Amino acid sequence: MKQFFVVFLIGALLLVIGNAQTKEVPGSDVTKSTDVTSATPHVVKPAVEEPDYGGRVYLLLDSKLVKLESQQPSAEAKLKMLGFKGQKSTLNFKGPASSVRAKGVSEFVLRVDPGGLDPEVIVRLSPLKSEKNERLLAVGQVGNPFGGDAGAKAGRGETIPLTFAKYGDHSVRFSTSSPLPKGEYVIVVEGIQVNFLFGVD
Secondary structure, three states, rough: OOHHHHHHHHHHHHHHHHHHHHOOOOOOOOOOOHHHHHHOOOOOOOOOOOOOOOOOOOEEEOEEEEEEEEEOOOEEEEEEOOOOOOOOEEEEEEOOOOOOOOOOOOOEEEEEEOOOOOOHHHHHEEEEEEEOOOOEEEEEEOOOOOOOOOOOOOOOOOOEEEEEEOOOOOEEEEEEOOOOEEEEEEEEEEEOOEEEEEEOO
């Protein structure tokens, strides 16, 4: 009888010890488990929309690419006062205004070739003068050889400063640092035969 009582006492003691070991201690993470299925999934940010091909400038409007009007200009030289006031050279674009309208501060996108020329060197933005049914870009002027002003002024027209930044994997984004006034404009990219036109209202 005494032996049975000792065995019963040992069994009860082991049961109490086992319950104490499995009981969760407040503030302890020993018995807590992590549900891996409730972890926040990794969200892949969608890539920006880039041009499929180079050779064209796009207007970036509400994260969408809009084709700019493109033209190959014609060159013209005009005599001023039958030549007594020299000669003025212009690049002429058809139409008094572009069908593509941009905001005062707009962004443009150009796809570039890896290892190619620096876009800051080959991209230019210039204002145009609307005259009759054309838009003109003055590119040169020759003074009167008989009036003491025979100097020639050749150039690429008035240019507006641009800022550039990488856009996506293969493109650059560029814009003006200040709002453009109302008018007509042209973007010239050296090496591309056509020029790209837009207007600001």
